[in-house]
Amino acid sequence: MSRPNPFARPARPRGITDGIDITGLLRDKQATAQSVVNLYALGYGPGLLEWFCKLRQSFGNLSEADAPFVAAVVSFHWVQDDHINNEFLNLAVELVSYIPSFSRIVLAAAFRSFLPVSLSDHEVQIRARASQVTPLLSHEAAAAWGHKLTGVVLKRIPSAGTVLESVLYATVSEDIETHLPLLENALKISDYLPTFTPCLVTFGTHMLSTMDVNIVRTRELAAEEESSEDDVPRRRPAIDIGLGVPVERSKGREREDTIMHTSSLGSPFTPGSLTTHRSLTDRLDMLHASGVNTNQEDVERQRLGDEERVFDQCMAAMIRWWQRADPARVQAGVINALDTILLPTQNLRYSQFVVFTHVSLNPSQAEAVLTHLLRTCFDPAQPMQRRLNSAFYIGSMLARAGNVPLSIAERAMGVMLDYCHSVARLVPRVDESMGQSLGGNKIAMFYVLFQAVIYALCFILPEAAMEGLQAGVEIVAESPLAPLAVVLPSVASEFARVAQHHDFCAQALSAPPPTVPPVLKALVNSLHLESAFPFDPYPLPLAGELLQPLYREWRFEEDDHDEESDLTMGQLLPTYDRDAMPVDDWEVW
Template sequence: MTPEVHNVNSVLHHWTQGDTRLYDTLLEVLNDPGLQSRELVFILQSMRGCVAQLDRTHEVLVGSLMKVNWPNQEEGVIREYRSFLLNLLSAHTFYLRAGLRMLVRHFLPDTSESEPEAETKALEDKKYINIHLVLRAVSSLIPMTWTVLMPLLSNCCPFILRPLYHLECFFTNLLQIPAYMPSLRQPILELIVSKLIQLDVRSPRCEIECTEGDKQEVDQVMFQMEVPSKHQDDNMPDTAEHVGAQKLDVLMELLLKYIHDTSYKKDVCDWDTCKKLYRELLLVFERIVLPTCASSHCQFFMFYICSFKPALADGFIDYLWTRFQNPNSETVFRQTSVAYIGSFISRAKFISIKTLKTCMELMVEWVHRYLEEISAETIFADVSHHAPFYSVCQAIFYVFCFRSKDILDSEKGYKWAAGLQLQRIVTCRLNPLRSCLPLVVETFSSVTRIYQLAFCDTIIEKNKRCTISVSTQNNDGFAVQTEILDSFFPFDPYLLNRSGELVRPLYREYTCGAVSTPHTKQHLQMEDDDFLTETENKVAFGTSGAPMSHFGVSQKPPASTDFLNYGTSPGFKHV
């Protein structure tokens, strides 16, 4: 290297005089990938003394410095570069965007390998530490840093088709930023969840089950439906594992561990910190997850944080119920909200019986009040006009299928359940048994028949024979029948393996267990029930009277084979 370029002040002086030879030489040296650390230190030390001269006319020179790969250099280079950058950005804030963009781009690994060696990963981790030290210093020095940084994080975020290692590195670095810029936590969480949603909708539940589940077990419990083979569906992935699901699994684990580590200090929940994080996540849920109708796993971050404190779960339910009750909300959002309530209180093990009963009372009371307020002329089960009503009915049926044992085992549980007046709901003129999902209806009918809380069989058989002429128009202008409610069960079984280790201990699988009350024992001892066929008796209780799955197989299915696993994504479309 020409010794003259070490004196950057002299180089700039010659440039102002019209002599650009040394200036061009300096640019060539900075753009040389073989630039030695010792030479770079000399240049940075010299340039730090003339930072004031580096106005907009020297954007090319500053741009060349921004391209230097300094984070993996020796400690002397890192120290000099950090000092130069801080001086530059504090003296000329118009370089702030370029400086932050350079730092953010270093959040991605330098290697193009999808699975680098451990030594390479260690070097990358060291680089990220240096980047965060500089970024923390910049944020402390320049208060406007956070307003410029967030758009850059969004623009530089890698596309979801990039290798998993790249996504994992970038998101790990994102989650470290709130430690020194807490005002960015909520938008960063929103950015991460938006990417998880994209991965989620690209990884349909049916594909994950076919590629990652145990096919033999799936065949046993798919409710007498054939699992489509790869030859039957050309869109099925050919790989042994679903790539999108793998990425989603790793990134969901990152998010869930961040939620836990932020909320817990020394294995004790920090209530103030946890409550603040919950509010931010609830805002993210409202903006990103709730309007999305094709997610299967992303929404479980709310499920997870609600398990930390009963007050959080109650608050989540209250938020959803408030949204449902708002008559100004769009119908689809009201339906989604009540679907979340039903699925949440059915699946979450941490929901107390008191909360369960309160939710059921709210929903049942709303249904009875709705029936009282509708006009006498309303005789047909019109899903298009009464969608919120049918959604609440389906949530009631769904919850009762899951939690009937808990309800009836509780103190005065049978009396409380009888007070819900379920018979009035199933026999009302809006005929919810006609419009709700058949599997939910059949299961609800079996459960309520056993406990003599409602008798649905006659109505179900009548509905099978009748055709209700209710028509709307689709996008093409053709009349279509809308008899069955579009169904969505957001907390269907969690199929991802790594992140599932955090979710499954909190998750309730469907069991067809009987309630140990005198009223129930009478039914358990009956060999021939007037309502149950021989097959139904075996399905419900098994030949020995012990709880069994609905399929007559041993009740320990994998996570992907829950009895009420409908696989109804995307959204309200029942597949």
């Protein structure tokens, strides 16, 4: 049942627009647009409806140059009268039907409640003027009509999906308070257009990664300011492999004894993850210790707290959306987000949990993502940084994601060890020509893949203690490349502790401590291994409650284990002869 329009003035006739020269108004679109605003301010909603009905007769005369006029028409189509709202909805759809390029304007109008920026300076002026008069509808009611309009346009205009994607990206602003309502509004589009789901995954990941980089940047700037207080020498430049806050490398790559820490899931953190997930309280304690005044502490607390709070809310919104979205379409978006945003982007802190959410939901999704990461890892056409990042994702995924079957994990680790073995077979001894014969990329992949394997084994032993896997680890560990002396000391020490407890790789671990060959020191110092694995437990509270049940439980002290899963890798890997496989063939796959 329609409600009375509060903007109508009974003393004025409904037909106030009778006799308006439509042709004359179309000659001056800007004046007409301003007239629309003025009439709304005076309260002539019903009269405008009559005028718009007459305007339909002249749609054929509209062109691309009429964008400000059309924006004024469709940007004020919500009033507290269902009949008028429906008429304006039909009007907007007809506008797009006549001139498809107007779909951008119509879709932007549907999101007008959340737009931090406008399509043009003229539209900014129109909206600023409109904001000075009585608002038309509540936020919730406007959003409801916006979704209805969006759904109608998406169904009727073939190119509307592409247009809407550009509109969404254009609406992300520096005002973080606009991010959550914009993201929630965008995710509902899948209800109208399921095929738009992959774009929504990519858009959500883009928004999160943008916030993510800003959070890291804020902390880096604060750390630089802190190090300059009281003439304190600045730290050495931090290194970054794209999976977390850069971690400082000690001079000459000197190794310090590592104390293993325990997370809320009972599993050890690496030093990199401790730096990446440094709490706000720790940061403020350091500021206080460095003599920063209370006011600056308050500003720092507010800035970091707001950024992380909004990020947490947005991440939780995406996880909840995952529960009702089409898994197959979400998967396409996750793969695209990996390729275009996550793997190439440095200085990420939280946004990689988009991938963790997806791979943890069921084994088939985990297998698809793992397949893609392995292919990226061994593809020589990919940039080296992306290949290295893929290896970190693989190791973290095998270790942490609760729904990755053991059989899949074992075979994936077998493939990585085979690559390491093929590299090690080309190095019967360490000499000056070794680097030239192998190349820095192969050696770098050797160390990163081996670290990923032993990191995963820290979590899935003794279940994964199969004979072939144990032999593969021992062969690589005892090679002249001395990987146990190169990988993160926290990973190496934790692997030694867990492996000795389960009598795994006893021969390799009982040997004298390995040392980095002198000829490799320059290469080793250039490797970016000091980084958190991307799926260390999510540290923020809201999304953390949703993510924690998806983690593999830390069961180091347990001797009992379930039967191995019968699931196989499917088409993940080709059949091959391990002994006959030359190392260059890996670079093809």
